[in-house]
Amino acid sequence: MANGRMSRLSVLSDILQEEGKRRLSNARTESKISMSDLDARTTDVEARSIEEKVMADVFTMSSSNMDNHRDLINAPTADRHFVFKCVRMDTLDTICKVLGEFVGTALLLLFACMGLIQWTPGQPDFVGGLVFGLTIMFIIQVVGAVSGAHINPAVTLASFIYGKISVFLACLYVVAQFLGALVGYGVLKLMTPESIFRPVGSVGTCSPNPNPELNAGQVFFFEYFATTVLITLCCAAWDPRHAKNQDSMAIKFGLSLSIPFIAVSPATGCCINPARAFAPALYNGDWNMHWAYWIAPLLAAVVTTVVYRFLFYREDTEKKDS
Secondary structure: OHHHHHHHHHHHHHHHHHHHHHHHHHHHHHOOOOHHHHHHHOOHHHHHHHHHHHHHHHHHHHHHHHHHOHHHHHHHHHOEOOOOOOOEHHHHHHHHHHHHHHHHHHHHHHHHHHOOOOOOOOOOOHHHHHHHHHHHHHHHHHHHHHHOOOOOHHHHHHHHHHOOOOHHHHHHHHHHHHHHHHHHHHHHHHHOOHHHHOOOOOOOOOOOOOOOOOOHHHHHHHHHHHHHHHHHHHHHHHOHHHHHHOOOHHHHHHHHHHHHHHHHHHHHOOOOOHHHHHHHHHHHOOOOOOOHHHHHHHHHHHHHHHHHHHHHOOOOHHHHHO
């Protein structure tokens, strides 16, 4: 490690020396004064003053370059976790983000879908939607600082279009979300008696369940517009002008999403999340109009993000001025 650090310092020193020579040569050329001219035309004091000014400029440049290359000097120690020395810090951060999405999505399918189970007859319809909103609030509070708490491929797609994450990280997020949904819903199904989990003549708990009075187009647009609400909330939260209003974001986000959940659930179940729709459908075999629960949220994510990004997005002028 010491040899690597010394080699980096040696390379950086050579770079600074060459740059210093170049700056000194340019200064002499611009002033059209060669070293022989300095001896002939100026006193020793004047020549020394010119040399000191040039060297001061070189030192300023060198200090700046030292700051820019500080990562080269500190690389062997600064980019390693204090426990996991064998893993680079940026790699460990990526792993933590992916795990955050896995855990967050598992919690969503476990607790939010648990709120839809009819443990007692006559449970009000709004309870399920309210539980969904409060569960999202809880998840944002838990993993929001770790991964951003997307817990939804549509939100991850919107984040990529918005420029928040790379395509590589977005792909990892989506895989983690589907795996987390399968695990979370599987645990719920394992813990719940079959007679309660899937009443006779009904779809499985939390399965996509379009109202029989609706046609495919109506199911699609209900899911589309409900997802538009979700993605608009995300874009507003990512807006630089909203940065100073992030203090209770989990509460604001969760309660805001309770509105479409309560309003749209009687019509389509309000999945607005391909991973949340896929896991129950896979476990229960409920594939009725399943295509709408994928295409509508993903299309809404694309359209809403593009419209917000190019129509409503602005830089934070107050922050820029300060």
